[in-house]
Amino acid sequence: MALPLLSFDEASAMVARCASRLASQTLGRERVDLALSAGRVLADPILADSHQPPFTRSTRDGFACRAAEASTRALLGLAGSVRAGDPPPPPLNSGAACEIMTGAPVPDGADAVAMIEHVEVADGRVRLLPPRKLVPGENLVLRGAQAHEGDELLPAGTQIKAQQIALAASCGYRFVEVFVRPRVAILTTGDELVPVDVVPGPGQIRNSNAPMLEALVAGAGGDPWILPTAADNAASLDRALEQAVDADLLIISGGVSAGRFDLVEPALARLDAKFHFTGVRIQPGKPLVFGELPVHRRNDLQEVHGTKCCCFFGLPGNPISSAVTFLLFAAPVLSALAGNRSPGPRFALAKLAEDTSHAAKPGLTRFLPAHCTFGSGDGKMARVSQISMQGSGDVVAFARSNCFLVIPDDDANLKKGAIVRILLP
Ligand code: AMP
Ligand code: MG
Numbered sequence: 429m430a431l432p433l434l435s436f437d438e439a440s441a442m443v444a445r446c447a448s449r450l451a452s453q454t455l456g457r458e459r460v461d462l463a464l465s466a467g468r469v470l471a472d473p474i475l476a477d478s479h480q481p482p483f484t485r486s487t488r489d490g491f492a493c494r495a496a497e498a499s500t501r502a503l504l505g506l507a508g509s510v511r512a513g514d515p516p517p518p519p520l521n522s523g524a525a526c527e528i529m530t531g532a533p534v535p536d537g538a539d540a541v542a543m544i545e546h547v548e549v550a551d552g553r554v555r556l557l558p559p560r561k562l563v564p565g566e567n568l569v570l571r572g573a574q575a576h577e578g579d580e581l582l583p584a585g586t587q588i589k590a591q592q593i594a595l596a597a598s599c600g601y602r603f604v605e606v607f608v609r610p611r612v613a614i615l616t617t618g619d620e621l622v623p624v625d626v627v628p629g630p631g632q633i634r635n636s637n638a639p640m641l642e643a644l645v646a647g648a649g650g651d652p653w654i655l656p657t658a659a660d661n662a663a664s665l666d667r668a669l670e671q672a673v674d675a676d677l678l679i680i681s682g683g684v685s686a687g688r689f690d691l692v693e694p695a696l697a698r699l700d701a702k703f704h705f706t707g708v709r710i711q712p713g714k715p716l717v718f719g720e721l722p723v724h725r726r727n728d729l730q731e732v733h734g735t736k737c738c739c740f741f742g743l744p745g746n747p748i749s750s751a752v753t754f755l756l757f758a759a760p761v762l763s764a765l766a767g768n769r770s771p772g773p774r775f776a777l778a779k780l781a782e783d784t785s786h787a788a789k790p791g792l793t794r795f796l797p798a799h800c801t802f803g804s805g806d807g808k809m810a811r812v813s814q815i816s817m818q819g820s821g822d823v824v825a826f827a828r829s830n831c832f833l834v835i836p837d838d839d840a841n842l843k844k845g846a847i848v849r850i851l852l853p
């Protein structure tokens with residue numbers, strides 16, 4: 429069952445291939461209230477129901493006029509006033525200007541708006557002050573400049589965030605068609621685990637992975653389904669996995685290392701699992717397992733959810749290992765299952781704030797919890813510092829992090845000022 433260890437790039441490529449295969453499947457869809465759609469994935473494109481903007485609108489408070497006339501500093505006769513919400517005013521005669529507020533329709537005949545700060549107004553006439561000039565198109569947005577009626581503005585497969593909600597609202601979508609979220613079973617394993625509301629006895633610890641993975645799954649577009657924790661014995665694992673095969677994706681934490689009570693792989697093998705890999709040269713997370721359970725193990729739910737198989741990830745149980753391996757490998761598969769066209773993981777560049785200090789682990793690509801200061805508006809590049817920690821179980825240090833610093837597998841000694849890659853959550 430043990431397959432050769434893959435490099436980080438090999439494992440990523442294998443996961444990406446699987447994700448693109450899953451992305452082509454037909455997904456269930458549902459209609460949701462636009463206001464509750466954040467995080468969901470569009471099943472239908474968003475179309476412009478009218479030109480955007482629907483009328484030529486002013487982007488400033490000032491005076492609608494002809495740019496060429498205003499630029500001669502001629503005194504322009506004031507012809508009415510228009511504010512946001514008013515119907516379009518009558519066409520503007522030559523030699524005239526119309527007082528206008530931001531968001532108001534620009535009268536026909538006007539081709540620019542002089543800002544209120546740039547004019548003088550006296551005796552019902554207005555004049556552009558030197559040294560200002562106006563060019564046609566200044567301070568207005570032409571009808572249809574952003575989009576034309578019927579245009580596809582967002583394709584299906586777009587994950588909805590605040591900016592997409594704003595657009596859909598402006599096009600009149602009170603509800604949106606989204607894909608049904610994939611059901612993701614989360615199975616934590618370990619004899620030492622107690623639920624969060626139980627005081628651990630001697631040798632026990634609280635199960636922190638269940639709620640952490642629940643948050644990660646929800647963030648990646650899945651519908652988390654927490655299964656009862658399985659004990660480290662074959663019977664308990666078999667019982668749990670029998671239930672879990674009804675999911676679209678199965679995330680198991682713990683029990684995949686080389687220890688005597690790491691029994692997850694044999695339990696998956698008893699279900700005729702196909703293993704894609706059983707280890708990756710990364711740290712933390714080396715014992716990561718990825719595979720799929722065969723179709724014949726699935727019951728009728730597979731019809732409802734429309735999936736063809738149940739992919740699984742066996743994540744090493746240490747919380748930081750679980751989080752890193754989820755973000756790197758499980759999240760892209762989950763995003764693809766959710767219909768999202770741009771599955772992660774998300775990397776960025778940052779400048780190293782201090783020399784790194786870590787034990788040499790050549791041959792392993794490393795992902796160390798780090799804190800990145802994402803600029804303070806001063807134009808400086810994001811700066812990242814490694815967080816010192818007591819191994820991959822150190823949730824205290826982990827909670828102070830907001831990204832992972834990527835150390836390449838040649839274990840280059842990274843010096844202060846180096847441009848480094850970070851993995852974003
Ligand atoms: P394992 O991968 O099962 O060998 O576990 C590795 C380490 O992670 C052990 O110290 C476990 O106690 C810890 N661990 C495993 N599962 C969890 C969990 N659900 N929550 C917190 N720690 C865990
Ligand atoms: Mg364990």
